[in-house]
Amino acid sequence: MNQPATIINASLASAMRQKSTAVAERTPFDLVAEKARAGELDDDQIFRLLGRLWVIKRMMYYVYGGWAQGLSVNEYPPSIDYLLSKQIYDDSTHEMLFMDEILRRGYARSQPKVFAHEYGTFMQASRCGHLIFTLRALANYAHNLRISALNLGAKVIELTWLERFGGAFEDPALSRLFGGLVAETESHIQMGRFVVERFVHSDVDIDLAQRLAEIVRRDYLAVLDEVAAFVLRVDSKQSNEIPEIPKGLD
Amino acid sequence: MANQPDIIAIKIDHDKCTECRMCYVVCREINFNAVIIDTGPQHLHEIDMDRCVYPRCTVCLMYCPAEGSIVESESGRSLVPPAADAWTDEKRFPRRA
Numbered sequence: 001m002n003q004p005a006t007i008i009n010a011s012l013a014s015a016m017r018q019k020s021t022a023v024a025e026r027t028p029f030d031l032v033a034e035k036a037r038a039g040e041l042d043d044d045q046i047f048r049l050l051g052r053l054w055v056i057k058r059m060m061y062y063v064y065g066g067w068a069q070g071l072s073v074n075e076y077p078p079s080i081d082y083l084l085s086k087q088i089y090d091d092s093t094h095e096m097l098f099m100d101e102i103l104r105r106g107y108a109r110s111q112p113k114v115f116a117h118e119y120g121t122f123m124q125a126s127r128c129g130h131l132i133f134t135l136r137a138l139a140n141y142a143h144n145l146r147i148s149a150l151n152l153g154a155k156v157i158e159l160t161w162l163e164r165f166g167g168a169f170e171d172p173a174l175s176r177l178f179g180g181l182v183a184e185t186e187s188h189i190q191m192g193r194f195v196v197e198r199f200v201h202s203d204v205d206i207d208l209a210q211r212l213a214e215i216v217r218r219d220y221l222a223v224l225d226e227v228a229a230f231v232l233r234v235d236s237k238q239s240n241e242i243p244e245i246p247k248g249l250d
Numbered sequence: 251m252a253n254q255p256d257i258i259a260i261k262i263d264h265d266k267c268t269e270c271r272m273c274y275v276v277c278r279e280i281n282f283n284a285v286i287i288d289t290g291p292q293h294l295h296e297i298d299m300d301r302c303v304y305p306r307c308t309v310c311l312m313y314c315p316a317e318g319s320i321v322e323s324e325s326g327r328s329l330v331p332p333a334a335d336a337w338t339d340e341k342r343f344p345r346r347a
Contacts, residue, residue, distance in 0.1 A: 093293050096274065100286045104298075110281045176289040183291045 012206055013152065013196040016213055017189065020156030023217055028228035029161040033168040035232065045231050046174070047107040050098050051119030052128070052227045057095035059122055059132045064088045066139035067146060076143060076199070083191045084147070090184040101177055127226035131219040138212065144199035149212035151192025154220035159185045161224070259323035260304050262295050266319040269295065273310035273320070280309060308332055 032049065035041050041049075064084070071081060102108055102120075114120035123129055131154075138146035159182065166179030200209050229235060262273075274295060277285040284301035288294045297310075297320075311332040314320055318328040329336055 093287055096287045097289060097293070100283075103283050104286075110283070111278055112281075173289070180289040180291055180293065184293075 009197045009200055012200060012209070013148075013193040016148065016152040016196065016210065017156055017193065020153055020213070020217060021160070023221065024157040024160035027157060027161060027221060028225040030164065032228050032231050033161070033164045036165065036168040036174075037170075039170060041231070043105070043107070045233070046105070047102065048119050049227070049231045050102050050107070051114065051117065052230060054095060054098035054102065054114070055120060055122050056128055056131075056223065056227075057091055057098060059128070060088075060091045060095075060135075063132060063135040063138075064091070066136050067143065070139045071143055080143065080195065080199075083194070084143075087151075087188055087191060090188065093184070094181055097177055097181070101173065104173070127219070127222040131216075131223045134215060134219045138216075141208065141212065142205075144195050145205060145208050145212055147195045148192050148200060148209045149216045151188045152196065153213035153216035155185055155188045155192065157217065157220055157224070159189060256306070257299070257302070258304055259299050260302065260320055260329060261297055261323045263319050263321050264294055266316050267295065268316045268319070270315060271295070272313040272315065276309045276313045280307070282307060285310060305336055308336055311336060 032041070035045075064087070068084065068088075071084070099111055099114065102114055103111070108114045108117060108120075122132075124133075135146075135150060138149060141149075162178050162181050162185055166175055166182060169175045169178065196209060200206055274285040274287070277283060282301055282303065284298050284303075286296055286298050288296050308329075311320055311329045314330045317330055320329045321327060322329065327333075
């Protein structure tokens with residue numbers, strides 16, 4: 001017997017989030033959180049962390065720019081356009097907050113200095129570059145699919161480490177910084193849920209949404225591994241390896 | 251900066267600010283970085299008086315589109331649009347040498 005579409009899709013959204021939550025149970029950023037909780041991160045390591053997080057956030061402009069170009073007028077209700085705009089604004093806010101903290105701590109004198117600094121430079125041949133180009137390539141898919149892949153994939157993992165970081169840093173500025181990003185990140189996940197529930201209907205879309213989320217999760221985890229290794233000044237296990245292709249996509 | 255006697259504290263009136271971020275953008279453009287995003291959940295804009303040099307610089311006032319949204323902290327005087335005395339040549343130097 002056929003179920004109403006809304007129930008099927010609510011179940012899909014829930015399943016996608018649960019899968020990401022399971023993946024987020026243990027990520028390379030937990031090592032960073034543990035060091036932070038123990039008060040063992042020095043200024044250089046905090047600069048490394050803030051610098052790399054700033055790089056990821058500012059590269060989202062590049063991603064969202066491509067996505068917005070692929071949104072046609074009246075393709076979706078205005079609410080969907082609004083939600084993308086809000087997400088762009090929020091990620092822009094997060095980028096600004098990381099930069100504010102870098103400047104406030106005196107790690108650099110100005111934003112242009114951070115652009116030129118090793119810790120703030122975007123490198124194409126990196127896991128971060130890999131993720132950004134993966135997300136950029138999602139512009140080839142319909143908006144419902146790319147939003148569901150990002151917001152019910154990487155954003156769920158991001159939410160988890162943000163919550164952990166918020167409680168891990170004794171420094172009140174850092175605790176407040178990371179904790180203050182939680183509400184907006186949760187709202188992005190809810191946006192993903194909303195899009196899946198309303199606009200992922202066909203069998204093809206349901207299959208694609210899950211496959212794309214799997215890829216985004218994989219590439220995002222690789223970035224966390226790379227950043228954690230960079231912050232902790234150790235060799236990354238994954239940074240020199242080609243990520244395994246999820247089953248069914250090879 | 252705040253300890254300098256000629257610096258006047260200013261702040262953002264959140265009842266009038268539209269959060270367009272022009273003040274943030276232009277302040278960062280000239281490397282004063284005095285407009286910051288508050289780390290609280292609402293992420294409102296604030297002016298960091300440790301960095302702000304008003305009335306020597308008035309660039310945020312020049313670009314702010316929302317009347318009354320930047321005010322002098324003590325007097326509450328609106329600086330948007332900027333009064334003539336708020337940006338005389340003697341007082342303003344929006345770009346560092």
